Amino acid sequence: MPKSLSNSYSNNTQPPFMLLIPQEEWQSLHEKLDRLTDMVEKTQRDSSNCDWLESEEARRLLGISPKTWQNYRDQRLIPFSQIGRKIYVNQADIDNFLLRHRIGEHR
Structure with a gap:
């Protein structure tokens, strides 16, 4: 490792790890993360819209x-607002x- 890189890391940290993966694998992973x-965003939107009920309900x-x-x-x-x-x-x-x-159930 060049001296300038080795000086920028303390004894407890490792230099960045780089991994090469095929582009199609990366795209597949990226699409899965997007989905x-x-x-998660849809679940949060749905739950924030219907979580609260009025007394009558x-x-x-x-x-x-x-x-x-x-x-x-x-x-x-029961907690309430x-x-x-x-x-x-x-x-x-x-x-x-x-x-x-x-x-x-009774056994």
Whole structure:
């Protein structure tokens, strides 16, 4: 290695590693990464648009009355957000609540 390159690396680091791969392999890998990036971005867009439910929808999903819903909020059984008088609940929090209260099969 030329002296100028060897001086730029400390004892603990290695010089950059270069790898030659055929162009078609590189293109295939690049296309797969592009598709993966698109899938992640779409998932993030989809989840950000439908994660939050209003109180009425949350109550309907849980099959509970407005009074029971109020008790759940008072007891902080399900996290929620409030803007003015509007209550919003994250779908994932409802799913977690249902999983925590799931009754397994009897054997």
